[in-house]
Amino acid sequence: MAVAPLPAPIAAELDRLRPAGAEVVDAHTHLGVDEDGSSLTPDELLAGLDAAGIARAWVFPLHDPQRAPAYRVPNDRVLQWAAASGGRLVPFCRLDPADGPLPELERCLARGARGVKLHPRAQSFAFSEGLADGIFAAAEEAGVPVLIHAGRGMPPIAEGLARAALRHPRLVLVLAHAGIADQALLVDLLRDHPGVLYDTSAFNVVDLRSLLARVPPQRVVFGSDPPYGDPAAGLYVTLRALAACGVDGDATRAVLGATARAAERGGPLPQPTAPAAAEAVALPADCLRVWGYALVSLGALLTGNPLGALEGVELALAACRDPAADGPGHDLAVLADLLAAAATALSDPEGRREALHLLFLAAGHAATVPAPA
Secondary structure, X not given: OOOOOOOHHHHHHHHHHOOOXXXXXXXXXXXXXXXXXXXXXXXXXXXXXXXXXXXEEXXXXXXXXXXXXXXXXXXXXHHHXXXXXXXXXXXXXXXXXXXXXXXXXXXXXXXXXXXXXXXXOOOOOOHHHOOOHHHHHHHHHHOOOEEEOOOOOOOOOHXXXXXXXXXXXXXXXXXXXXXXXXXXXXXXXXXXXXXXXXXXXXXXXXXXXHHHOOOOHHHEEOOOOOOOOOHHHHHHHHHHHHHHOOOOHHHHHHHHHHHHHHHHHOOOOOOOOOOOOOOOOOXXXXXXXXXXXXXXXXXXXXXOOHHHHHHHHHHHHHHOOOOOOOOOOOHHHHHHXXXXXXXXXXXXXXXXXXXXXXXXXXXXXXXXXXXXX
């Protein structure tokens, strides 16, 4: 996961936004290899965490070609890597509900696993089928969290997942990717479950702003999704979103690490407050234009269309050409620098991952600029 360092102005703002004394835990990271060609080693992950000033991370296997039977081989790798990390990597076991999940969960817990990862898209199961109930019950009894993919590529999942979760009121359930597969309905149906959390690993920061308007910040945990996401870029965008929504220092510390630490220890979660902000998101028109074009470019890159991504970058750069945007610290100037760097990266086939992270930064920055009074 070789990603260029954050541009200097972005890195400086990240330092300013981080509350004093905040320990950051990345609650969504992968290790190993994936069928899609992605991979991440422990050294690469730790280097990414170090670059972002992140203390610890929850780790689980990718969709490993050697997953049969029961994810035993990739789970063992993650357990070994975590044991060698000096406590910085917190191991979760990945389970397939159709392939001996309960004996594998028991085996992994005995070896030090502190949580469970389920991926209903990759493992092709639905919560309405009842396949996860035994896993939920065992995790509830063991006092370990269950993190579930709830992002893109999913059909609506809220009703079946909510019914299963409500049967286990002591379970800590982490819905990944801000629950975007069914965000509004998930929040509504699971409102009375005391242990439902959402992680911040979403490409569109407006999804995160919407989430913060719906749930207490103490029920949100930071996650960056490497190797697909970058810890430093994810942390920057999360802190920008929290600041734009008016989340205070104590609640921000909960999002960054305190809630995740409580969940992995099996202790009580931080006391929730009210959601952070109104649901309406107001942005300056020029930043709204940049955000839209940057998202078009991100979507093109994610679907293997670098030419379409470059066209979106060019339109976003044009939106930055505003005579009112004077001075190097102006938001449009910052955005123009990020977009120009993304355009340069797109010209190199080896630079497309860097371009993706730069576009993510640009879209996240543009969608968290305060609207003029």
